[in-house]
Amino acid sequence: MINRRRFVQGSVAALAASRLAAPAIAQGAKIKLGYVSPRTGPFAAFAEADKFVIDKFVNAEGSDFEVIVKNSESNPSRANEVARELIVEDEINLMLVSSTPETTNPVTTVCENEEIPVLSTVAPWEAWFIGQQSDQSDPTSWTPFNYAYHFFWGLQDIIAVFTNMWAQLETNKKVGGLFPNDGDGNAWSGPQGFPPKLEELGYELTDPGRYENGVGEFNPRINEFKSEGVDIITGVPIPPDFTVFWNQMKQNNFTPKAASIGKAILFPSAVENLGEEGHNLSSEVWWSPSHPFSSSLTGQSSRDLAEEYTAVTEKQWTQPIGFAHALFEVAKDAMGRVSDVSDGDAVAAALAATQLDTIVGRLAWDGARLPPFGARNVARTPLVGGQWRHKGGGKYDLVIVDNKTAPSIPTGGEMEAIR
Amino acid sequence: MIWLDTVIQGILLGGLYALFAAGLSLVFGIMRLVNLAHGDLIVLAAYLILIIVTALGLSPFTAALVAAPIMFAAGWTLQRVVLNHVLGDDILPPLLVTFGLSIVLQNALLETASADSRRLSVGGLETASLALGPVNVGVLPLLTFASAVAVIFALSHIIRHTRLGRAFRATSDDPAAAELMGVRPRRVFAAATALAMVVVTVAALYLGARANFDPAIGPARLIYAFEAVIIGGLGSLWGTLLGGVIIGVAQTVGGALNPEWQILAGHLAFLVVLLLRPRGLLPRAVD
Numbered sequence: 075m076i077n078r079r080r081f082v083q084g085s086v087a088a089l090a091a092s093r094l095a096a097p098a099i100a101q102g103a104k105i106k107l108g109y110v111s112p113r114t115g116p117f118a119a120f121a122e123a124d125k126f127v128i129d130k131f132v133n134a135e136g137s138d139f140e141v142i143v144k145n146s147e148s149n150p151s152r153a154n155e156v157a158r159e160l161i162v163e164d165e166i167n168l169m170l171v172s173s174t175p176e177t178t179n180p181v182t183t184v185c186e187n188e189e190i191p192v193l194s195t196v197a198p199w200e201a202w203f204i205g206q207q208s209d210q211s212d213p214t215s216w217t218p219f220n221y222a223y224h225f226f227w228g229l230q231d232i233i234a235v236f237t238n239m240w241a242q243l244e245t246n247k248k249v250g251g252l253f254p255n256d257g258d259g260n261a262w263s264g265p266q267g268f269p270p271k272l273e274e275l276g277y278e279l280t281d282p283g284r285y286e287n288g289v290g291e292f293n294p295r296i297n298e299f300k301s302e303g304v305d306i307i308t309g310v311p312i313p314p315d316f317t318v319f320w321n322q323m324k325q326n327n328f329t330p331k332a333a334s335i336g337k338a339i340l341f342p343s344a345v346e347n348l349g350e351e352g353h354n355l356s357s358e359v360w361w362s363p364s365h366p367f368s369s370s371l372t373g374q375s376s377r378d379l380a381e382e383y384t385a386v387t388e389k390q391w392t393q394p395i396g397f398a399h400a401l402f403e404v405a406k407d408a409m410g411r412v413s414d415v416s417d418g419d420a421v422a423a424a425l426a427a428t429q430l431d432t433i434v435g436r437l438a439w440d441g442a443r444l445p446p447f448g449a450r451n452v453a454r455t456p457l458v459g460g461q462w463r464h465k466g467g468g469k470y471d472l473v474i475v476d477n478k479t480a481p482s483i484p485t486g487g488e489m490e491a492i493r
Numbered sequence: 494m495i496w497l498d499t500v501i502q503g504i505l506l507g508g509l510y511a512l513f514a515a516g517l518s519l520v521f522g523i524m525r526l527v528n529l530a531h532g533d534l535i536v537l538a539a540y541l542i543l544i545i546v547t548a549l550g551l552s553p554f555t556a557a558l559v560a561a562p563i564m565f566a567a568g569w570t571l572q573r574v575v576l577n578h579v580l581g582d583d584i585l586p587p588l589l590v591t592f593g594l595s596i597v598l599q600n601a602l603l604e605t606a607s608a609d610s611r612r613l614s615v616g617g618l619e620t621a622s623l624a625l626g627p628v629n630v631g632v633l634p635l636l637t638f639a640s641a642v643a644v645i646f647a648l649s650h651i652i653r654h655t656r657l658g659r660a661f662r663a664t665s666d667d668p669a670a671a672e673l674m675g676v677r678p679r680r681v682f683a684a685a686t687a688l689a690m691v692v693v694t695v696a697a698l699y700l701g702a703r704a705n706f707d708p709a710i711g712p713a714r715l716i717y718a719f720e721a722v723i724i725g726g727l728g729s730l731w732g733t734l735l736g737g738v739i740i741g742v743a744q745t746v747g748g749a750l751n752p753e754w755q756i757l758a759g760h761l762a763f764l765v766v767l768l769l770r771p772r773g774l775l776p777r778a779v780d
């Protein structure tokens with residue numbers, strides 16, 4: 075006769091037994107990679123390609139890797155918690171982390187403290203490096219990391235890309251700012267961001283001030299842009315805010331010649347939400363099918379990888395695919411160069427010595443194009459500018475229109491003014 | 494002229510907040526249930542409208558008419574199957590249940606609809622505007638405000654002039670006494686939640702037409718709705734509209750002075766009303 079008490083006792087014993095048995099099974103087995111990304115929450119779109127990339131990597135023939143995936147829920151404290159779980163309970167050999175400082179920074183900090191090597195991407199490198207320093211306002215106090223390596227572009231890249239795109243157009247050089255009161259908005263509008271560079275290039279910036287994300291009402295700001303007669307809009311809003319802003323601008327019969335927006339229009343679905351009004355909006359491009367790079371894992375070109383993604387998921391390609399793929403390229407390459415994968419110092423040294431041609435370009439932590447403080451831990455990847463072109467039926471293509479910052483990446487057209 | 498424009502935009506914004514809040518106000522007024530999943534139910538309704546739009550090729554306005562009876566049935570079921578079991582003297586269980594429901598809805602939507610942000614396209618209407626004298630007013634905000642007034646007018650009519658409304662009022666005042674008179678409170682509660690879900694469908698239509706939505710966006714829409722309900726006076730529907738308008742105007746005026754004050758100004762208006770009139774502007778009855 076099984077009563078409740080006996081059932082509970084039995085299950086507890088069974089659970090305990092399976093837990094005890096676990097390490098024995100794992101012994102002599104695969105190399106363990108931990109992977110943290112925001113699978114849910116406001117940044118979930120960044121992690122949408124993860125499943126495709128990880129399945130492809132793990133299922134590759136002869137793969138001796140095990141990937142343990144955890145969800146940061148777009149929340150820094152949750153990211154911290156799952157990073158600890160991966161280190162303490164799963165005893166991973168290398169941590170991979172991706173997508174926005176809210177996830178990359180807490181995970182990197184935990185790994186650095188626990189002396190676990192970590193490879194990070196998809197966060198502007200200044201936000202990643204400086205964002206983890208105890209005193210962000212004092213550059214002399216910034217210390218490099220011993221176990222953490224990051225690859226992505228930075229704020230100066232996006233400023234160069236946007237201003238290069240605007241230079242292709244005839245404008246009155248008046249720029250309207252749409253900077254929210256968050257990490258990105260404050261960095262973009264701060265002393266390291268757009269204002270000094272715009273002044274240097276002869277642009278005049280109208281910046282009414284920081285607003286709160288989700289505010290959903292931009293008429294006062296639009297009135298100010300209208301009375302200043304701005305020709306260019308730039309900023310880093312979240313997607314719902316940008317949709318409201320853009321529609322309210324149209325309701326006010328106001329259309330600028332260029333709108334270069336970070337973050338809000340990265341993904342095709344976000345632009346499709348604007349109906350036909352998204353034509354010729356411009357944004358930063360970190361990876362696209364026309365990037366002339368190929369994978370060190372599969373030999374695929376960027377275009378092949380993007381087409382495979384569309385074939386498997388029935389979705390249009392997105393920029394994080396290439397970077398998620400490159401994480402595993404570097405992981406495999408570095409792990410192949412160490413004799414003992416459980417030796418964190420050896421793995422970190424292997425990461426530092428990486429010289430690999432990946433699907434996002436050449437990755438090497440040699441300090442190229444970086445200020446001294448970031449030289450050890452950051453590899454800067456190329457950034458170009460693109461415009462969304464409406465191709466009918468509410469669908470859009472991202473066309474690269476400016477490559478002055480990375481001439482090896484071909485353009486697909488010229489910058490066009492919004493009408 | 495900028496100031497006139499700012500105030501008008503604020504009033505129209507208040508209409509949107511009032512639409513978000515009307516369902517909440519109705520449910521709270523009748524059964525003292527604070528539905529923490531209200532924002533997520535609005536998002537759910539928005540997805541439902543989107544599904545109908547894509548499947549049947551209807552315009553979002555017609556699709557909302559199809560979605561409304563479905564949401565009515567969903568509200569009825571939700572109340573009968575889940576919420577009626579947790580209503581009681583203790584206010585904590587319904588709070589916890591609706592909090593859990595909020596998380597379940599968000600994750601179920603994420604699994605089925607993905608994290609992509611979506612939108613209800615209303616065919617050019619979202620960018621259309623009317624020149625009313627010196628100010629340009631968007632057609633969509635105007636429609637939103639008109640709908641909010643219509644919804645609140647209809648709800649007050651039901652509450653004042655129908656048998657169901659009488660049962661609502663009686664149950665709200667004293668469920669035990671109402672039961673003695675032959676009213677079955679549980680059925681009344683189910684009808685109230687079902688009706689609130691119809692209002693939620695209208696709110697979802699304008700939420701989806703105005704901006705993008707994704708599974709995680711619900712809770713952020715809830716805070717202004719709560720404030721509108723509270724400063725309007727608990728259980729008062731016209732008070733809820735007034736509350737929404739006050740928050741909307743405070744936000745646009747604050748935002749015109751300094752964008753950093755936009756949200757803060759709305760919250761400050763809420764605090765000021767609470768200080769001066771702790772029971773709200775138009776309190777319905779003595780609790």
